[in-house]
Amino acid sequence: MTKHICLSMGILLVLGLSLILVSICSAAPKSSVDLIRWNEPRPWVERLGAETYILPEGWDKATEGVDELVFYNGGGLAHDIATYMNMKIFEQLTGIRVRAIPVPERIEFAKTVSILVAGEGKVPLLLCPDPVDHLSSYAVPGWLTHVDILYPPEVQRLYSRALKDMYYIRGHWWGSPEICIGMLQYYRPSWLQNAGVDVPSTWTELYEAAQKCRTWAKQSLGSAYYGMAFGGMEDLFTEAIYCTSRSQGAEIWKDGKFHFLDPKVMRAFEYWVDVIRKDIASEECLNYTYYEVGRAFGMGKAAFTGPLMSSYVMKFKTEFPEITEDYVALGPLKWSNEYSDDYRAGWASGSGGMINKRSPSNQQAAAMLYLDFLRSKQATRNELVVEGNETFYVTQYEDPYITEKVDWALADRCADELGIPHPARIQDIPAAEAKKALMRYGTAVAMPPGFPEVLSEVVEQLGKASLGKVSVKEACESIQEVGDQLVE
């Protein structure tokens, strides 16, 4: 009897110990990221929204053994003073040295792809310079660690909807922004006054205003002065046609298909064709990149621009004396007055960081922590005020004291280390209202892998239709055919 009791007790003890052991093992984190308690010591939204970023609990255990975080930066740091400032702040907060490897723009994609194809894990934080065109190409083959954990619903609400448009692909978040770039339209108030037109609030009104300005300019200034300058090359045109489609509630890419034969998309395409065909803009716009658009408008050759980077708000003031006090930024527009303000659509994109799946777990945790910091109020303030970029963090534009909160001493120290002039101390965010509206109504899209092929066809057909070689319908049919082949 005693023997039986002892045996039973022994079995129970072994079972109990096994259970304890199993629960310990299953409770062990699968990755270092799991060690980070993102909602402690304060809720996530408060940590990101604090004037000085608050590190989450557990970050030190998660990043144990990480002395240096390496990431690819688009180009040299001399042009990215805010990036450098944020690197220094992160180093100060965590003790993790941050090293940026400058990668020239032209080979950014090739460089990133080669490291992923090679299965190389030495660079945990990779650059996606153009998420619209390329993020899906990285995400679809399974090279990346998704960052869903960084974007719970309460955090998503802090940022412009354009963020999710770009980074949320096939049910996961695949990156997080490092830099935000927005597109605004610009106009010349003096030209509008002379031509007798009001400031447009819709794309259709802008078309008519530009047409009248062209008539006035041709008579008064000469035939080389136009109603509009816009970019007919590549990305600039994606933004133009996307915004004019979206402002009617149409999507070029949706549900795994292209919709170039959607009547609203065709109407948007025809809009830009007519801008050239009806002599509102020069045929030269077909060869214009953003540089030429900025130059043509800055030299006083056009009344309006199509979508152009918001950084030109300062460039026009400092680099183009012809229009110094005679230009205004226009925020996102809706198609026409038949549509509510919800249809206003402005383009907001920018480069982002992606987590390399092959990197060690603690390196990935460090990279995720850095991405978390980069989208905080403190880090985005530096991008917005010091460097003149934009931010997806919408409420930043509502802070009247934002320029006073920048650590200018740090900015100057960073400028000295980079060997560049000290950044200008601005009092206000230029064109703040237009930019706030841009981020509020900002939109973007994540195109499928291989999209550049479709884009090339779009640009080709724009040229052919504008020069009268094909009709708009034929052009859209050609583009749709290329798009259909891509998704087959």
Next chain:
Amino acid sequence: MRMSNARFGFLCSVPGLIGLFAFIFYPLMYSIYISLLRYDIIHPIVFRGLRNYGWIFSSSDFYLSWRISTTYSLGSTSLTLSLGLILAHSLHRITRGSAVFRTLSILPWAAPLVISGLMWRWILSKDLGIINYLLRSLGLINENIGFLLHPSLGIISGIWASSWCYIPFMTIILLAGLESIPESLYEAAEIDGADQLQKFWYISLPMNKHQVLIGCLIILMFTFRTPDIFFSLTEGGPAKFTYHAGLFLMDLIYRYHYFGRAGALSIVLFLTVLGFVLPLLYYGIVKTRKL
């Protein structure tokens, strides 16, 4: 033991052969290998045989870019040769200040093709360029000309922009040939009553045949494969009116990431260049030796 001449010659050529193998032969073989694969960044790499070549020959972009490259190449070679001959003969006859004139004529060669393209992009701009401004000021035109906006004018602009860079190179080669022609031949022709044109046609040109051939071969090869000018001048637009084959190749590699198709295209372009070059080499080496 003394080494034989043949063996010594072979040993001296070994470094060059290694370079030839490493930088010419191996990449060529590897390109042929890749051209037989489905090789993009999304799908697994698989053997496709000649399907990439099939895709190339059924692609409208291939025929368009091939035609543009051929036109551009032949046009650039002709213009460069014509102006190079005129310049070489002029420099050959100038005695006073010849060093200055020769230096000035070589200067455009210092500009990389991409820079030349950017420069001519601004000069030929319809709305902002100086050419249109001058033509209007002189009353020669009423409306600005879109040099870079129409198929023919775009290619002609590219031909001009590249010729501007290559003319000094052609001039140097032809000038070297002219200066090697004995003066006694010209004196004898003058005694026989030959005028300048006859001297050029019967003495200068035939005696300079090899230099002309070499210059033409080099320009032909460079311009057919190198899209530098169109990269900066028009980026292949508008509407692919100036879509050089080199730009098509670049797009396949760097934008669309179809490495297998790019390999196939590069082999096709290589064979095209061989098709231009071999007859010229045959004429230059085999036939002229018989004369």
